[in-house]
Amino acid sequence: MSGYVAEIKNVTKVFPGVVALKSMSLQILPGEVHGLVGENGAGKSTLIKYLTGVHDADEGTLLMEGKEVVFRNPLDARAAGIACVYQELNIVKQLSITDNIFMGRQIKKKSGLLNYEEMHRQAKQAMALLGHDIDPHRECGKLGMGIQQMVEIGRAVHMHAKLIIMDEPTSSLGEKEVAQLFETTRRLRSQGVAVLFVSHKLEELFVICDRVTVMRDGEYILTEHISNLDHDKLIHAMVGRTLDNMYPKEAGTKGEVALSVRNLTSAGVLHGISFDAYRGQILGVAGLVGAGRTETFRGIFGADPMDDGEILVDGKPVNIRHPRDAIRHKIAFLTEDRKGQGLVLSQYVKYNLILSNFSGFCTGPFLRRKDIEDSSRSIVDDLRIKTPSIDTVAAQLSGGNQQKVVIGKWMNVDAEIFIFDEPTRGIDVGAKIEVYKVMNQLVQDGKCVIMISSELPEILGMSDRVIVMRSGRITAEIPRGGKHFNQEDIMTAAWGGTLS
Amino acid sequence: MRKKTMNIKDLIMGLGPLVALILMCVVLSFATNKFFNYGNFMNILKQASINCLIASGMLIVLITAGIDLSVGSNCVLAACVMGVLMQMGVTNTAVLMASALLSGMLVGYGNGLLLTKLNLPHPFVSTLGMKNIVLGVALLITKATPIGFQNKGVDTLLYLGSKTIKGFPISFIVVLFLYALFDIFLNLTALGRNIYCVGGNAEASRLSGIDSKKVMRIVYTLSGLMCGLAGIVLVGRVSSANAMAGITYDTDAIAACIIGGASFMGGKGTIWGTMIGALLIAVIRNGLNLLGAQNDIQYIVIGSVIVLAVFIDITREQMEAKARKLAAK
Numbered sequence: 001m002s003g004y005v006a007e008i009k010n011v012t013k014v015f016p017g018v019v020a021l022k023s024m025s026l027q028i029l030p031g032e033v034h035g036l037v038g039e040n041g042a043g044k045s046t047l048i049k050y051l052t053g054v055h056d057a058d059e060g061t062l063l064m065e066g067k068e069v070v071f072r073n074p075l076d077a078r079a080a081g082i083a084c085v086y087q088e089l090n091i092v093k094q095l096s097i098t099d100n101i102f103m104g105r106q107i108k109k110k111s112g113l114l115n116y117e118e119m120h121r122q123a124k125q126a127m128a129l130l131g132h133d134i135d136p137h138r139e140c141g142k143l144g145m146g147i148q149q150m151v152e153i154g155r156a157v158h159m160h161a162k163l164i165i166m167d168e169p170t171s172s173l174g175e176k177e178v179a180q181l182f183e184t185t186r187r188l189r190s191q192g193v194a195v196l197f198v199s200h201k202l203e204e205l206f207v208i209c210d211r212v213t214v215m216r217d218g219e220y221i222l223t224e225h226i227s228n229l230d231h232d233k234l235i236h237a238m239v240g241r242t243l244d245n246m247y248p249k250e251a252g253t254k255g256e257v258a259l260s261v262r263n264l265t266s267a268g269v270l271h272g273i274s275f276d277a278y279r280g281q282i283l284g285v286a287g288l289v290g291a292g293r294t295e296t297f298r299g300i301f302g303a304d305p306m307d308d309g310e311i312l313v314d315g316k317p318v319n320i321r322h323p324r325d326a327i328r329h330k331i332a333f334l335t336e337d338r339k340g341q342g343l344v345l346s347q348y349v350k351y352n353l354i355l356s357n358f359s360g361f362c363t364g365p366f367l368r369r370k371d372i373e374d375s376s377r378s379i380v381d382d383l384r385i386k387t388p389s390i391d392t393v394a395a396q397l398s399g400g401n402q403q404k405v406v407i408g409k410w411m412n413v414d415a416e417i418f419i420f421d422e423p424t425r426g427i428d429v430g431a432k433i434e435v436y437k438v439m440n441q442l443v444q445d446g447k448c449v450i451m452i453s454s455e456l457p458e459i460l461g462m463s464d465r466v467i468v469m470r471s472g473r474i475t476a477e478i479p480r481g482g483k484h485f486n487q488e489d490i491m492t493a494a495w496g497g498t499l500s
Numbered sequence: 501m502r503k504k505t506m507n508i509k510d511l512i513m514g515l516g517p518l519v520a521l522i523l524m525c526v527v528l529s530f531a532t533n534k535f536f537n538y539g540n541f542m543n544i545l546k547q548a549s550i551n552c553l554i555a556s557g558m559l560i561v562l563i564t565a566g567i568d569l570s571v572g573s574n575c576v577l578a579a580c581v582m583g584v585l586m587q588m589g590v591t592n593t594a595v596l597m598a599s600a601l602l603s604g605m606l607v608g609y610g611n612g613l614l615l616t617k618l619n620l621p622h623p624f625v626s627t628l629g630m631k632n633i634v635l636g637v638a639l640l641i642t643k644a645t646p647i648g649f650q651n652k653g654v655d656t657l658l659y660l661g662s663k664t665i666k667g668f669p670i671s672f673i674v675v676l677f678l679y680a681l682f683d684i685f686l687n688l689t690a691l692g693r694n695i696y697c698v699g700g701n702a703e704a705s706r707l708s709g710i711d712s713k714k715v716m717r718i719v720y721t722l723s724g725l726m727c728g729l730a731g732i733v734l735v736g737r738v739s740s741a742n743a744m745a746g747i748t749y750d751t752d753a754i755a756a757c758i759i760g761g762a763s764f765m766g767g768k769g770t771i772w773g774t775m776i777g778a779l780l781i782a783v784i785r786n787g788l789n790l791l792g793a794q795n796d797i798q799y800i801v802i803g804s805v806i807v808l809a810v811f812i813d814i815t816r817e818q819m820e821a822k823a824r825k826l827a828a829k
Contacts, residue, residue, distance in 0.1 A: 063515040076648075081502040144596075235609075266587040276640070301707070303707055305704070322711075323706055323707050323708070323709050324711060325708040326709075326712075327708075333707060335704075335707060340701070340703060340704070341701075341703045341704050341707050342704055342707075343701065343704055344696070344697045344700035344704055344705065344767065345700065345701065346696075346701075346702040346767040346768055347696060347697060347700055351693055351696075351697070355697060355704070355705065355710070356708040356709055357709075358690040358693065358694060358710070359690065361690070362690045365689045365690065365691060366688055366689055366690075367688055367689060367690055367693065369688070409708065
């Protein structure tokens with residue numbers, strides 16, 4: 001008997017084009033709080049999905065209390081005693097605490113009707129076990145985020161979960177709520193429940209965890225008692241890979257400031273963001289998922305309303321309230337979620353390519369078909385978009401080629417400032433290099449390029465300057481060639497450390 | 501030029517309902533000897549005209565992933581407005597027609613405003629409200645009494661809905677002409693493509709700088725305009741304005757679009773598919789009438805055809821998606 005409540009042995013999971021987990025192992029003891037950390041894309045989410053029965057593994061085994069188990073679906077995982085509290089809570093806000101705790105497992109009377117007295121009693125008890133004396137009749141949507149999360153943990157406790165996975169549990173909580181969550185977590189530990197605590201906040205690990213496992217590129221790096229670790233050791237373990245030279249960086253000539261942002265603020269999300277971006281340069285924007293990077297640039301682009309702040313294009317203040325205004329000021333925004341926000345999948349490639357500039361291909365109300373087709377063909381050739389024809393619907397293209405169509409859409413616009421949000425996510429290496437070449441060409445033409453990326457090597461490989469964000473603030477600004485222009489220091493800034 | 505851009509998928513998409521239409525005609529030709537003759541076919545076209553007009557507006561609304569439940573009431577209101585004006589002594593055909601078109605457009609524009617200015621959650625809500633308001637107004641201005649148009653000196657107004665050229669109804673000539681315009685509008689103009697884009701992915705369109713709210717207002721106004729036109733044809737066909745006449749118009753129009761390949765999810769649908777859908781409904785009604793079937797049977801058959809058409813449509817889509825996945829592996 002191993003004594004582990006859950007043990008993952010050599011699990012490998014391959015997605016088309018990506019190895020998400022590479023012979024990953026993890027051992028969790030009963031009654032411990034086990035931290036799991038890694039960079040963006042290190043494979044934490046895939047690991048969680050494996051543990052909760054969402055994904056199966058290509059290789060490897062999972063042991064629960066020493067016995068091998070195979071989860072075919074999330075219900076199997078639940079039955080085996082694994083519960084997960086996601087960042088996005090699975091709470092029906094319109095229903096009571098009791099209804100949420102008993103969702104799908106209601107207690108019935110002999111008559112077949114629901115036995116609410118018993119359910120309320122048990123719900124109250126489950127919440128009390130977590131240290132909350134609360135009326136279970138209350139509607140969840142009217143409770144604070146912290147309590148809603150407790151309801152979800154309460155559900156896990158009531159199901160007698162042996163392992164509770166908490167995925168970024170503190171990201172939407174206030175300080176007091178975090179303290180309460182930690183108090184509850186300690187109670188769970190004393191009751192013998194194991195907690196897998198996934199977090200982007202290193203300082204929390206030192207407060208709450210007993211042991212910590214570090215992952216990198218889908219692989220197991222180390223598991224250590226927290227007392228044997230410090231901040232630097234953790235950062236080093238997370239980023240300690242060598243840089244491969246796949247970045248065909250060609251510097252442009254630094255020109256004037258193209259975009260200035262002053263004190264951009266959105267209540268609770270962005271706190272006084274200020275920076276400059278120059279022509280002829282790539283400005284990299286680093287930070288962890290949820291640091292406010294996309295929000296910042298959606299705000300600048302007019303996609304979301306902002307509470308305060310000033311935006312200057314070529315030194316002149318501009319008023320951007322709608323993406324149309326931004327496009328008029330020659331700003332292009334390549335969204336991260338290309339299927340959801342970049343393309344109309346049901347439409348032909350050629351129409352997607354002119355999506356941002358219909359008026360440029362019109363005479364009066366009529367589209368100039370020949371112009372559209374000529375322009376589309378030349379973009380398809382230039383960007384090497386692999387598509388049977390320009391009359392193919394975008395849904396039929398592969399991810400990388402869809403991404404190129406999004407880029408092509410903005411090539412058709414007379415833009416000066418290009419914001420790329422995660423431009424190479426989910427596309428293969430060859431397509432990535434094509435995207436980098438496009439960026440090189442843009443800066444050499446004197447355009448201003450801003451690249452939001454969660455991949456540090458990409459940030460280091462392509463940027464002329466890097467700003468690092470954390471919790472809606474810019475925490476560092478690092479020029480290429482400066483002494484902090486390395487993975488460790490960028491990560492330190494992204495995880496809330498200070499650079500000396 | 502147009503032929504080259506039609507690929508096989510489009511053909512199949514258009515052919516499914518067309519095959520059903522032809523099959524239905526063949527079956528009915530054998531079932532009753534009153535079906536297969538010129539006069540009856542012209543009768544079917546006449547019967548299909550109003551639905552064709554309303555369905556064309558409904559189609560562009562559906563393409564934006566919306567719905568317009570006010571079309572029936574709107575069409576009837578246009579007829580009633582003309583009736584009331586006539587009772588007040590207006591006999592100029594052009595003025596009466598203009599009033600019908602204007603009334604239809606105003607109601608449609610109102611739908612657009614409710615949707616884009618009040619940010620109501622779904623056009624189902626705004627147009628359901630509008631349907632009832634408009635019906636109420638129609639009853640109010642006519643004092644709930646049908647208005648007859650015959651021998652009131654407005655005969656030219658009735659021509660659009662009643663006259664034929666060698667038996668061919670003028671109303672359907674208008675339909676053919678407008679459908680050709682819609683085809684050009686949807687495929688060859690920027691606004692037309694924007695309608696598909698907004699319906700296919702509203703967020704991507706917004707982030708690409710398309711003013712989707714303006715597109716919505718135009719779409720609902722156009723739908724209203726087509727209702728106004730349908731109102732003129734209606735007055736010609738039945739020579740009266742009756743506030744309760746448009747009960748089945750909403751659902752018939754939606755059914756024509758859906759049978760013709762439009763989707764409630766938006767982003768797809770063609771004008772010629774819609775015509776086939778409208779003709780199919782008219783043929784079923786006509787055929788069952790000739791066979792002596794009552795309303796009840798007609799409703800049951802049409803209901804089944806709608807369900808079947810959509811079922812075939814989604815099954816085909818799922819199979820295509822599967823084939824794509826297999827091809828990608």
